[in-house]
Amino acid sequence: xxxxxxxxxxxxxxTMITAGCIATACSLLAGAPARAETSVFGQSxxxxxxxxxxxxxxxxxxxxxxxxxxxxxxxDGSATSLNVGGWARGDLADKTARDRYxxxxxxxxxxxxxxxxxxxxxxxxxxxxxxxxAAQRLDGLYVRSDFxxxxxxxxxxxxxxxxxxxxxxxxxxxxxxxxxxxxKYYTLGVSALxxxxxxxxxxxxxxxxxxxxxxxxxxxxxxxxxxxxxxxGWMEHAYAVSYAPLDSLRIGADxxxxxxxxxxxxxxxxxxxxxxxxxxxxxxxxxxxxTFGGSVDYTPIKNLTLAADFKNYNYDVxxxxxxxxxxxxxxxxxxxAAGFSIHRMDGNTDKLNFLEYRVFASKKISHLDxxxxxxxxxxxxxxxxxxNVYTVVGAASYEFNxxxxxxxxxxxxKNPDFDNEVKGLVKLTYAFDTKxxxxxxxx
Amino acid sequence: MVASLLYACANTNSIARVHPEAVKGLPNCTxxxxxxxGALNHKATDFYARHKFYASSKAACASCHQESFCADCxxxxxxxxxSDKYKDAVERNLPHRGDYLSQHxxxxxxxxxxxxxCHGRQNNEGCIRCHR
Numbered sequence: 107x108x109x110x111x112x113x114x115x116x117x118x119x120x121t122m123i124t125a126g127c128i129a130t131a132c133s134l135l136a137g138a139p140a141r142a143e144t145s146v147f148g149q150s151x152x153x154x155x156x157x158x159x160x161x162x163x164x165x166x167x168x169x170x171x172x173x174x175x176x177x178x179x180x181x182d183g184s185a186t187s188l189n190v191g192g193w194a195r196g197d198l199a200d201k202t203a204r205d206r207y208x209x210x211x212x213x214x215x216x217x218x219x220x221x222x223x224x225x226x227x228x229x230x231x232x233x234x235x236x237x238x239x240a241a242q243r244l245d246g247l248y249v250r251s252d253f254x255x256x257x258x259x260x261x262x263x264x265x266x267x268x269x270x271x272x273x274x275x276x277x278x279x280x281x282x283x284x285x286x287x288x289x290k291y292y293t294l295g296v297s298a299l300x301x302x303x304x305x306x307x308x309x310x311x312x313x314x315x316x317x318x319x320x321x322x323x324x325x326x327x328x329x330x331x332x333x334x335x336x337x338x339g340w341m342e343h344a345y346a347v348s349y350a351p352l353d354s355l356r357i358g359a360d361x362x363x364x365x366x367x368x369x370x371x372x373x374x375x376x377x378x379x380x381x382x383x384x385x386x387x388x389x390x391x392x393x394x395x396x397t398f399g400g401s402v403d404y405t406p407i408k409n410l411t412l413a414a415d416f417k418n419y420n421y422d423v424x425x426x427x428x429x430x431x432x433x434x435x436x437x438x439x440x441x442x443a444a445g446f447s448i449h450r451m452d453g454n455t456d457k458l459n460f461l462e463y464r465v466f467a468s469k470k471i472s473h474l475d476x477x478x479x480x481x482x483x484x485x486x487x488x489x490x491x492x493x494n495v496y497t498v499v500g501a502a503s504y505e506f507n508x509x510x511x512x513x514x515x516x517x518x519x520k521n522p523d524f525d526n527e528v529k530g531l532v533k534l535t536y537a538f539d540t541k542x543x544x545x546x547x548x549x
Numbered sequence: 550m551v552a553s554l555l556y557a558c559a560n561t562n563s564i565a566r567v568h569p570e571a572v573k574g575l576p577n578c579t580x581x582x583x584x585x586x587g588a589l590n591h592k593a594t595d596f597y598a599r600h601k602f603y604a605s606s607k608a609a610c611a612s613c614h615q616e617s618f619c620a621d622c623x624x625x626x627x628x629x630x631x632s633d634k635y636k637d638a639v640e641r642n643l644p645h646r647g648d649y650l651s652q653h654x655x656x657x658x659x660x661x662x663x664x665x666x667c668h669g670r671q672n673n674e675g676c677i678r679c680h681r
Binding site: 147153155167169173175179183185189191195202203204209211212213214216220221222223224225226227233234236237238241243251252253254255257266267268269271272275283289290293295316318320323326328329330342344346348350353356358360364366369370372373374375376377378388389395397399401402403411413415419424427429433435437439440443445451453457458460464466467468475477478479481483489490495496497499501502503513515517519521522523531 | 560
């Protein structure tokens with residue numbers, strides 16, 4: 107199917123769209139009503155990493171992660187904001203990635219208007235849209251609102267933000283989701299998206315149904331089905347239910363189905379391309395997998411959680427596998443956490459027979475945070491020459507005040523690629539803001 | 550005009566833009582919420598697997614999380630895996646802990662669909678080092 111060529115406005119580079127949005131946002135914020143309260147949140151994370159690559163290159167990259175938000179909140183509860191985040195890297199030794207000594211990326215940059223009523227939200231710029239079948243970063247426009255009689259609707263249009271190491275992706279996408287909610291009981295949604303490549307040919311066309319049902323306080327059901335109209339097949343079904351008969355006990359179960367032919371039809375890396383008669387990919391197009399899982403969480407005393415979980419993988423082509431285990435966690439918010447987990451993978455190949463352990467702990471002593479993490483995978487037989495793979499991590503950080511924190515960590519690994527691998531990281535975090543806590547700045 | 554009328558008739562209150570109480574660590578939302586928001590209990594074993602369902606109510610996530618929180622994992626281009634960036638956050642469900650270079654070969658066979666949301670069409674330039 108061909109569409110009218112005049113829609114090729116999306117050929118405008120994403121960075122220009124983002125820059126335009128930022129300029130517009132600055133104008134909007136500058137013109138915000140005088141009764142609005144403006145707050146600024148910003149954080150800089152400067153990260154220095156030390157390590158060695160598989161091909162014996164010395165890697166000493168320095169990263170700067172910068173994010174900030176300017177929020178102009180009106181007294182009626184509405185708000186206009188500008189949100190920008192990105193990173194830059196410079197290498198002090200060999201090239202870290204993409205064969206470049208320096209690199210940078212804008213992760214997001216959008217202006218946003220949130221209405222006081224009807225959950226009205228208008229975003230313009232680079233953003234991450236999650237509406238039913240869409241989990242898509244795009245340079246474009248997103249609008250959602252509640253409507254009468256429990257209905258709600260969202261729509262988005264723009265240029266997908268993609269990387270294309272092996273295969274080309276789409277250039278233009280639009281879609282939406284319509285929901286009906288009865289606040290105390292359910293939200294049901296239907297969604298669709300359609301995208302086109304630079305030849306205006308259809309690249310993706312997906313429709314879906316999703317639900318979040320909570321008929322009783324103790325019962326919660328979530329799920330989604332997605333249909334691929336290009337391949338004419340169901341991509342996935344994923345549903346989960348939980349039941350909490352007591353405050354201290356929660357039981358969960360889940361089911362999923364994935365058809366590889368329909369799910370992997372549009373990817374840009376050869377690591378995830380289908381193996382078809384004309385294409386030698388890693389993913390068997392004949393494969394379909396069904397998973398059945400379950401979990402039990404029990405909190406015998408406050409702050410202590412004991413959990414057990416199980417998942418069965420059932421394939422049309424490959425042999426089945428089971429993954430099961432348990433975890434114990436003791437946690438005092440912002441003060442102490444410790445946990446232990448053990449899981450077993452049981453499959454029909456050597457790689458799918460292993461035991462996985464993890465022990466971790468963290469402790470806050472005045473301004474000092476300490477953390478220790480040990481992860482071990484023990485295979486039943488040697489994989490790539492080794493039977494046991496482990497990583498030990500030690501981390502420490504010191505908080506000078508609410509705005510300035512310095513941290514460092516070292517990890518030591520023994521794995522199939524390295525007999526002894528040591529990596530280090532130093533991180534300087536600086537928060538510059540006027541109302542940090544009030545804007546969710548702690549996360 | 551119909552849309553305007555429907556909008557005017559809705560008259561629902563928007564989800565709080567900022568969570569009224571500061572939340573520290575992994576919250577168990579059921580401690581305060583006896584309604585549907587209790588389902589967002591971050592300590593539940595399956596919350597990490599289920600967060601994709603709740604993400605369609607993004608305004609609820611945004612009450613506590615900034616946009617950068619999503620971007621740490623669902624990134625366009627990212628060179629530091631989340632579990633390396635936040636090694637001190639041992640309690641969090643961060644993907645790819647430990648020696649993931651070895652483990653990804655196993656996870657990629659068991660459930661390759663789990664790779665697609667983050668690496669199918671973005672944040673996959675590193676794959677080409679081996680997958681040519």
